[in-house]
Amino acid sequence: MNNKDMKDLIKKARKLAKPFRVTDDKFRLKDIDPGDTLDLTSEDKPRAKEALAMGVDVLAELQDMLYAQDRWAVLLIFQAMDAAGKDGAIKHVMSGVNPQGCQVFSFKAPTSEDLDHDYLWRCMKCLPERGRIGIFNRSYYEETLVVRVHREFLEHQKLPPDLITKDIWKDRFQDIRSFERYLTRNGVVIRKFFLHVSNKEQKKRFLERIEEPEKNWKFSANDTKERQHWDDYMEAYEDMIQNTTTKAAPWYVVPADNKWFTRAVVAAAVIEALADLDLHYPKVSEAKLKELAVAKQALQAGK
Numbered sequence: 110m111n112n113k114d115m116k117d118l119i120k121k122a123r124k125l126a127k128p129f130r131v132t133d134d135k136f137r138l139k140d141i142d143p144g145d146t147l148d149l150t151s152e153d154k155p156r157a158k159e160a161l162a163m164g165v166d167v168l169a170e171l172q173d174m175l176y177a178q179d180r181w182a183v184l185l186i187f188q189a190m191d192a193a194g195k196d197g198a199i200k201h202v203m204s205g206v207n208p209q210g211c212q213v214f215s216f217k218a219p220t221s222e223d224l225d226h227d228y229l230w231r232c233m234k235c236l237p238e239r240g241r242i243g244i245f246n247r248s249y250y251e252e253t254l255v256v257r258v259h260r261e262f263l264e265h266q267k268l269p270p271d272l273i274t275k276d277i278w279k280d281r282f283q284d285i286r287s288f289e290r291y292l293t294r295n296g297v298v299i300r301k302f303f304l305h306v307s308n309k310e311q312k313k314r315f316l317e318r319i320e321e322p323e324k325n326w327k328f329s330a331n332d333t334k335e336r337q338h339w340d341d342y343m344e345a346y347e348d349m350i351q352n353t354t355t356k357a358a359p360w361y362v363v364p365a366d367n368k369w370f371t372r373a374v375v376a377a378a379v380i381e382a383l384a385d386l387d388l389h390y391p392k393v394s395e396a397k398l399k400e401l402a403v404a405k406q407a408l409q410a411g412k
């Protein structure tokens with residue numbers, strides 16, 4: 110891709126991602142419509158898919174430089190209700206990047222070994238190396254979501270009882286903000302995505318999982334149980350986003366009722382994050398240039 114096309118696409122990506130980045134603590138979830146597709150209609154779907162494909166090319170080029178430069182690490186965090194499309198978004202957005210430069214981790218219910226440690230421990234072990242894009246499919250944010258909605262999970266965390274106060278969620282937000290600030294100061298670029306699906310669309314997708322045999326494996330009866338706590342989850346998500354969106358580690362609340370749109374917005378936000386790093390291939394030293402010239406001569410002389 111030539112430089113002009115790349116610049117052009119980066120500009121478009123910034124424009125697409127911007128409305129969904131949460132910039133202040135007065136954010137309200139109800140202001141974001143899960144069915145939003147901006148001014149694009151379903152007739153624009155093929156064009157959006159094409160744009161995503163081009164976006165994936167840009168991402169691949171940026172990631173190649175990130176890897177070569179070996180200075181920054183990028184951490185992408187995905188949170189959502191079930192069936193919001195986390196897996197599909199991760200799969201499509203990262204489809205063009207070199208697998209060697211990408212590390213994906215899913216965080217499910219903690220194991221007994223995990224519970225023997227502080228809650229960041231299992232995630233810290235999975236942080237991306239410099240030059241890599243790390244993806245967390247769910248994350249330590251579950252500690253302020255599922256654990257908040259189901260207080261009994263907190264009882265199983267083996268915390269000293271004195272530490273379980275009414276301020277526990279506020280404390281967790283503060284600790285997470287500090288942790289992310291620490292990472293940022295170490296060259297880890299953080300972007301967080303909440304894929305915002307509507308209750309109605311989730312129901313539709315669950316029914317598809319039940320009715321279509323090739324989707325049966327995705328269905329878990331527990332998912333329908335969690336639906337009963339929808340409002341509690343939305344409250345927890347809103348509070349979490351308000352308290353943990355920062356300039357350096359912003360949340361994006363991405364409308365998730367239309368998968369093609371969700372993927373385009375996520376790709377755009379990742380492109381924007383990488384473009385902000387002003388990536389370039391490492392400059393080669395004089396000595397290295399000499400070495401290359403000697404090698405070229407030798408090869409051309411048939412040795």
Ligand code: ATP
Nearest residue numbers: 191192196216217218219246247251252255256262
């Ligand atoms: P899928 O979309 O395929 O269902 P998933 O990410 O929902 O993927 P599951 O196998 O359903 O994967 O497992 C994730 C479950 O683990 C979620 O219900 C989540 O709330 C739970 N979980 C994650 N982290 C924690 C945690 N710290 N404490 C308790 N439960 C957690």
Ligand code: MG
Nearest residue numbers: 191192329332
């Ligand atoms: Mg699940």
